Amino acid sequence: MHVICFIKQVMDPETPTASFKIDSATNAVAPVQGVAPVVNGFDENAVEAALRLKEDHDVTITVISLGKNLVLDVIKKPLSMGADELILLQDDAFEDGDAYSIGYALAMAVKKVGDFDLIICGRQASDTDRGQVALAVAENLGLPAITMAKRVEVKDGKVVVERVRTDGSEIVEAPLPALVTVSNELGEPRYPTLRGIMQAGRKSPTVWTAADIGADPAKLGANGRVVSLSKLFIPEVEGECELIEGENDADAGRKLALKLREAKLI
Amino acid sequence: MADNRGVLVFGEVKDGALTGLAREGVALGLQLAGEAGGQVTAIVIGPDAEAQAKELIASGAQKVYTFESADLADYQPDAYLQVLLKAVETANPKVIVLGQTDTGKDLAPKLAFRLKSSLSMDCVDVTLEDGKLVATKPVYGGNAQGIYESDADLHAVTLRAKAVEALEPDGSRLGEIVALDAPIDESAVRVRVVEVKRQEAEGIRLEDASVVVSGGRGFGGPEPFEQLEELAKVLGGAVGASRAVCDAGWLDHSYQVGLTGKTVTPDLYIAVAISGASQHMAGCSGSKNIVSINKDKDSNIFKESRFGVVGSWEEVLPAFIEMVKELRGS
Structure with missing residues (x-):
């Protein structure tokens, strides 16, 4: 069975809020000194879901990532977790896209990869928080798609997914080939083993340009987008916190309760 | 909306009841229609669609399409998609509004990419300016907000809960209820929900x-x-x-x-x-x-x-x- 995962390099979402700044000239987040980018957390969950399929199936995992300024040590993490191959889509023509143009580029890359049974990727990227690209790929390739998986199994030519709902979950099925997006409820991605890291170190990613995947330049990047970002800003938080003090922490706790009663909150 | 095409709102039903976001979606629809004309139409799917259509009208919808089906009480991705596509074809809206819910998150992109509309999700603010859609949404885990624009011919948005205040229901509001003729093509149904597991909440939800x-x-x-x-x-x-x-x-x-x-x-x-x-x-x-x-x-x-x-x-x-x-x- 051949599984394809998409991953995206993002700024570390654990970056302290205080150092989060926007460069208004470029309408982008200013890089934070000393904070390395990471693989989008939901995409790591997706790689984990693919690796778990190896327990019952003979699985080959190909990872595809589109982006620029990729840090090789970061983007190779799925290889060190146990994925087999890494393909990087790198071309200025891919830049400044939206879900339409990025979804088209990824779909063209999948076509070039050839036969596959399942595409697994994260429910959304932790930078744009859109959750759209995967479904754009599914539409491009005519695949059935299931979102928000916490469990992914393959049996009898079908993918069987337990999908997260706010009030529980639901079991959803689709015939293969299919696309599934994964949520963090799937569980923590495994840590790379030393052996995995050494094996990943010996592998070089394949790099494809727009021409390599036979993409129509009119459908790529800014040319192919339907939605564009006009402004990025940090919303202002109003209000002022009244800090309750006491002789010691326990006393402050008691005074807080009295304060809440005074304000008729309890 | 110089072309007066109006707004179509997905009147989502969950556990047999109209969702708050369905009513908030109608309120957003009225704002958008107020900016440039057109009417607010809703679509409601499920076994009690008629009753929920009345609720949508009381909340401001001017027209409601109903798709009565006992089989579609819970979300079924491909079947709902087919009904929504038919509703869009019939209503010919400028903007489609869904809620950012378990269902909306799955359905909105499938609908938008099929229709080749613009798509803005998890919006906290949506306006139309000369037919151009301007949508604000939180990004970077809420650290920032992005304002996105699109001049596509058709727009789809999902609305975050409580971003827009729903109208106080008023039974004297008038609206038209029309049964939507949308036979489900079973051969096109590939994604199926086969079981729903509801967590029994102890105490208060x-x-x-x-x-x-x-x-x-x-x-x-x-x-x-x-x-x-x-x-x-x-x-x-x-x-x-x-x-x-x-x-x-x-x-x-x-x-x-x-x-x-x-x-x-x-x-x-x-x-x-x-x-x-x-x-x-x-x-x-x-x-x-x-x-x-x-x-x-x-x-x-x-x-x-x-x-x-x-x-x-x-x-x-x-x-x-x-x-x-x-x-x-x-």
Whole structure:
């Protein structure tokens, strides 16, 4: 069975809020000194879901990532977790896209990869928080798609997914080939083993340009987008916190309760 | 909307009841139609579509398409998609509005990419300016917001809960109810929901609670949540948690409040040992009053709190709970 995962390099979402700044000239987040980018957390969950399929199936995992300024040590993490191959889509023509143009580029890359049974990727990227690209790929390739998986199994030519709902979950099925997006409820991605890291170190990613995947330049990047970002800003938080003090922490706790009663909150 | 094409709102039904976001979607539809003309039409699917259509009209919809089906009481991705596509074809709207819900998150992109419309999700503000859609949505886990524009011919948006206030229902509002003729093509149904597992919530549901007490990573393990359970019981509230707590397995993910997880809007939200990462605030910043206990005075949580104590939860929390009990006479 051949599984394809998409991953995206993002700024570390654990970056302290205080150092989060926007460069208004470029309408982008200013890089934070000393904070390395990471693989989008939901995409790591997706790689984990693919690796778990190896327990019952003979699985080959190909990872595809589109982006620029990729840090090789970061983007190779799925290889060190146990994925087999890494393909990087790198071309200025891919830049400044939206879900339409990025979804088209990824779909063209999948076509070039050839036969596959399942595409697994994260429910959304932790930078744009859109959750759209995967479904754009599914539409491009005519695949059935299931979102928000916490469990992914393959049996009898079908993918069987337990999908997260706010009030529980639901079991959803689709015939293969299919696309599934994964949520963090799937569980923590495994840590790379030393052996995995050494094996990943010996592998070089394949790099494809727009021409390599036979993409129509009119459908790529800014040319192919339907939605564009006009402004990025940090919303202002109003209000002022009244800090309750006491002789010691326990006393402050008691005074807080009295304060809440005074304000008729309890 | 120079072409007066109007707005189509997905009147989502969950567990047999019209969702709040369906009514909020109608309110947004009226705003958009008010900016440039056209009417607000809704589409409702399920066994009681007719009754819910009346509710949508009472909330401001001018026309409602119904698709009565006992089989579609719960979300079925491909079947719902087919009905929505038919509704769009019939109503020919300029903008389609869905809620950012379990269903909306799945359905909106499938619908938009099939229709080749623009798509803006999890919006907190949506306007039309000369036919151009301008949508604001939180990005970077809520650290920032992005304003997105599109001059596509057709737009789809999903609306975040409580971003728009629904109209007070008024039974004297008038509207037309039309049964939508949309036979489901079974051969095109590939994605099927075969089972729904609803979590039996003990006590008050997190989303409905007027008081929520949440704990975070600073607890260091599951045990301190017993104290929060006790506090929640005294206050008649529910217990929540940050994502770190749930990812670590201290509590089930059904307790998770945040961008990924539940959105809560209680009168009182008490955050203990929660730093207030944007990811978490996205799920609780709609609370009327946030009260926090954290040992780090620079924690982000204090920025959005009305009252706070800087101190260690090990000392503050038990004394706080004792005093609350005393005040409540329990």
